[in-house]
Amino acid sequence: MxxxxxxxxxxxxxxxxxxxxxxPIYWVVKTSLTGENLFNYPPSLIPKDPHIYFFVDxxxxxxxxxxxxxxxxxxxxxxxxxxxxNAMAGFALGYNFxxxxxxxxxxxxxxxxxxxxxxxxxxxxxxxxxxxxxHLGLALPLASTIINIFVFKTNFDAxxxxxxxxxxIDGMADWKMLLRIYLxxxxxxxxxxxxxxxxxxxxxxxWPLIITQDTIMRTLPLGLARFLSYxxxxxxxxxxxxxxxxxxxxxxxxxxxxSFISGMMSGAVKG
Amino acid sequence: xxxxxxxxxxxxxxxxxxxxxxxxxxxxxxxxxxxxxxxxGVVTGVxxxxxxxxxxxxxxxxxxxTLNLVKEPRAVxxxxxxxxxxxxxxxxxxxxxxxxxxxxxSARKRYHLYFMRQNFELPEPLVLKKES
Numbered sequence: 001m002x003x004x005x006x007x008x009x010x011x012x013x014x015x016x017x018x019x020x021x022x023x024p025i026y027w028v029v030k031t032s033l034t035g036e037n038l039f040n041y042p043p044s045l046i047p048k049d050p051h052i053y054f055f056v057d058x059x060x061x062x063x064x065x066x067x068x069x070x071x072x073x074x075x076x077x078x079x080x081x082x083x084x085x086n087a088m089a090g091f092a093l094g095y096n097f098x099x100x101x102x103x104x105x106x107x108x109x110x111x112x113x114x115x116x117x118x119x120x121x122x123x124x125x126x127x128x129x130x131x132x133x134x135h136l137g138l139a140l141p142l143a144s145t146i147i148n149i150f151v152f153k154t155n156f157d158a159x160x161x162x163x164x165x166x167x168x169i170d171g172m173a174d175w176k177m178l179l180r181i182y183l184x185x186x187x188x189x190x191x192x193x194x195x196x197x198x199x200x201x202x203x204x205x206x207w208p209l210i211i212t213q214d215t216i217m218r219t220l221p222l223g224l225a226r227f228l229s230y231x232x233x234x235x236x237x238x239x240x241x242x243x244x245x246x247x248x249x250x251x252x253x254x255x256x257x258x259s260f261i262s263g264m265m266s267g268a269v270k271g
Numbered sequence: 272x273x274x275x276x277x278x279x280x281x282x283x284x285x286x287x288x289x290x291x292x293x294x295x296x297x298x299x300x301x302x303x304x305x306x307x308x309x310x311x312g313v314v315t316g317v318x319x320x321x322x323x324x325x326x327x328x329x330x331x332x333x334x335x336x337t338l339n340l341v342k343e344p345r346a347v348x349x350x351x352x353x354x355x356x357x358x359x360x361x362x363x364x365x366x367x368x369x370x371x372x373x374x375x376x377s378a379r380k381r382y383h384l385y386f387m388r389q390n391f392e393l394p395e396p397l398v399l400k401k402e403s
Contacts, residue, residue: 056385
């Protein structure tokens with residue numbers, strides 16, 4: 001009986017937790033469809049006269065398609081470069097070589113340095129390469145991320161050494177081994193890389209704000225800031241814009257969630 | 272495994288995702304075709320008296336709903352059936368009203384379109400009422 005009561009209590013707690021998480025999201029969706037102010041009295045849970053005109057306004061009032069394409073291009077560059085560079089780095093860290101420990105320690109210590117402190121050197125480097133105001137320049141600071149190198153390393157460490165040795169005996173080159181053996185076995189790591197880097201790149205605000213000078217090179221988060229300067233922050237258009245910005249991330253996550261969760265779990269248990 | 276076999280395995284494993292992407296692409300295509308077929312920028316409607324008779328010669332004004340107060344409204348006259356037509360309307364949010372001296376004026380009504388240059392028929396007539 002006591003076990004049953006605990007079970008019921010756990011479920012009630014979980015339902016309350018779900019409710020607390022879902023309500024703000026529901027509120028954003030509702031406001032984007034009705035424009036009802038948060039301070040409306042009496043508050044209503046059911047949307048009254050929902051419509052999609054706020055989404056239409058967003059599309060026409062700012063260069064939404066241009067901002068969206070910029071975000072897509074930058075995120076695509078970031079995702080692809082992360083998979084390539086992080087997989088290579090994770091593979092290399094699987095070998096024993098002099099200074100490996102030092103490199104890992106350097107990586108770990110670099111993770112503790114906040115991006116804000118490296119903005120000026122990053123800006124100067126990007127300027128030196130002539131990449132200011134370009135998609136490549138927007139993607140550069142996120143082209144390889146340390147945490148994702150370790151995600152790959154953890155997955156690669158789980159590949160049996162005998163497989164590696166067999167490939168080596170057959171005379172397989174390192175890059176072929178990575179491409180043909182390690183990467184096909186590291187799908188969860190690839191999915192984790194895709195989702196994490198996509199979300200970071202998609203939500204990146206400060207770096208695009210610094211290196212873009214033309215409006216046409218801006219990304220969606222900057223569009224949101226521009227939007228806020230036009231309208232009061234409780235308008236339906238603002239919430240519609242928020243939905244339009246987060247929808248691609250939600251879709252990418254939902255399409256890869258199984259691989260993502262298994263990738264995170266495998267990283268968690270093998271440390 | 273052959274290329275065909277791999278493709279078939281990929282298709283089986285990702286059927287849900289493939290269907291989702293296909294549905295999104297299909298919906299987008301249908302929307303684009305719909306927009307292409309209905310983007311002449313024509314706004315039409317009818318002006319009636321309170322008794323329901325069509326009003327000829329009434330002036331119908333169409334003004335963009337915007338913070339820009341400098342923009343001049345567009346105006347046309349109704350024909351013998353009380354119908355009016357605006358062409359080349361490039362706005363998504365506008366106000367329409369009608370007026371005829373000696374007969375009265377209608378309330379100003381706001382309409383919102385789904386895309387720029389959408390062909391649009393006012394869902395209800397503009398009814399002229401005597402001004403007090």
